[in-house]
Amino acid sequence: MTDAIDITGLTKRYGELTAVEDVSFTVRSGRVVGLLGRNGAGKTTTLRMLLGLARPTAGSATIFGHPYAQLPGAAHRVGVSIDGIGPSAAASGRADLRIWAQTCGLPRTRVDDVLEQVGLASDAHRRLRDYSQGMRQRHALATALLADPELLILDEPANGLDPDGIRWLRELLRSLADEGRTVLVSSHILAEVEQMADDIVILQKTLRYSGTAAELTRNGELSLESRFFDLADPTVKEDVRA
Helix, strand or coil: CCCCEEEEEEEEEECCEEEEEEEEEEECCCCEEEEECCCCCCHHHHHHHHCCCCCCCEEEEEECCECHHHCCCHHHHEEEECCCCCCCCCCEHHHHHHHHHHHHCCCHHHHHHHHHHCCCHHHCCCEHHHCCHHHHHHHHHHHHHCCCCCEEEEECCCCCCCHHHHHHHHHHHHHHHHCCCEEEEEECCHHHHHHHCCEEEEEECEEEEEEEHHHHHCCCCCCHHHHHHHHCCCCCCCCCCC
């Protein structure tokens, strides 16, 4: 089976600044993979290169064996929630999703399905500008789920969610993987990632770890938090690009 994601030697430089350096890892199909790192570690930069939103200085990134721009049916196979791919704040939650559905050739009934799935059915008439941060996160996830994709790529989807929302998100992503889908989720909430991820990737500009969560934590003998701090450089400058 082709890996869902294959990243090889990925590097991104902005002038003299290196945001990501020689990063290689794979994401196996049907897994929840936690992409971890401090602010400025290169997580978002890596995801943007994977999605063709930033051009690598070196290396390559493919989804189901193709660069994203050349992936057949990409909009149906890959669901994305990342900064820079956002809704129209003037539209209602339902209206914005209907625009996406029409663009992707999906029936309107699919909009109602995902609104119900993310718990926004009763607020779908409200303008997005009036949504709380947590509601906007749910709406972004609804957009990512709209085409019923094989692969979800989510950048910090728990930001703004309350404890109930974080638990809901964890259970939803785990259930999607149990159905055979693949989830790559960037997060800084280590305790939540520990409870749902099959595999872990740790970045701190360079790759620090890529493998199973069980191997990283010695089958739960050690916490993900302690292993993260063992592997990540403790003195890293923040970089707004990542």
